Amino acid sequence: MSRHAHEVEKFCMFFDSIEIAQAALVRFRAFPGIEAVQGAPDNVEVTAAGVDKGTALLALADRLGIPREATLAIGDSDNDRAMLARAGVAAVMANALPEIRALGDIVSTRDNDHDGVAELFERLGL
Template sequence: MTYKMLVSDLDETFLNDDGTIHEENVQTVKKAAAQGFKFVPNTGRSFESVQKMLKQLDLYDQVGQFVISFNGSAIVENKDNQIIATQDMPLTMAKQIFKAGLINEAVDVHIYTIDKLFIYNVSDSDRQYLATRGVAYVELKTPDLSFLNRQQPIMKVIFEHSDMQVRHQIYDAVIDSVGIDQVEATYSSDRYVEFNLKGVDKGTASLLLGEKLGIKRDEIMAIGDNNNDLKMIKAAGLGISVANGITAVKEMADIVTTRTNNEGAIAEVLNQFVLIGE
């Protein structure tokens, strides 16, 4: 099988734990892209936050190269950051999720619009984590969301807390409020519980991009490590877990790399399936 596209999670998959890129990953992505291969970051983050990374990979402002952002809520061509597809969340739903998920004063909440990230009650650990990733945001001083009337469309709402039990409680509170049939709920980075509009996920967006590019499902590889990567890995022709992936991801994947994210797992995949013999 000739693979034409790799959709890749970033944190704990493509990136090292400190937010840097393993040099082997940089070089293999450059080689593959030079041959017309599509390396597509498929991330929960904004496309705005990955521009520095794209520059390192020679993918910045490039025609025919793409980023999938916000867990599948937006597909963007790198050239001029042209948005080619969005699946946004109704404002009333975003407000309802925000209110329901703030179950205690230690929870912080992110609201992503197409071009901005707003955070209420940002925790010290979250602040440090975002700094290592170069993520810019606007800090909200109050829970008043009336300003969002001028900031749409809304891509997703997520909550941060270090305790998994608290994240489960947030999940339950939001689902009780809006209904399981209204949202896609996932966990990521051992700190976030994320909410997108129902039907929006990394896998659906990967197949949609493939369809727009004339790339078949069997020609798409997907690699990830965490809960919000499961549908992407299931959707792809070849689903891959990094060695440090959670158990559910390893069980879903067709193969598991021998390398972790800190050891250049993406380089391993590209050398095995794309840069064969080089």
């Protein structure tokens, strides 16, 4: 990645088992200058340090002239953590990981496979 940083934005890798993914996550997190998170138990996503959904959310909001407190993020996994932490309103799916649920200002009663996002939009009047 360091030799081709201008060409590589993200590595998204899926593994044969959760155990292999966890071992890979630990190894990737040991490298300085990169960010390693999971979007699913069998997945590892690797980007440059400081590159995450939260940074992207605020960059987009700034570009569009939207104040931070007027932003909404919806998530359920570790790869959503930074986005939820930086959003004005953090909405979390019912099936979110427990540590991600703890970040939510609002939590759906339905999961992401059963119209959880639609439920949140309805509850928020969107």
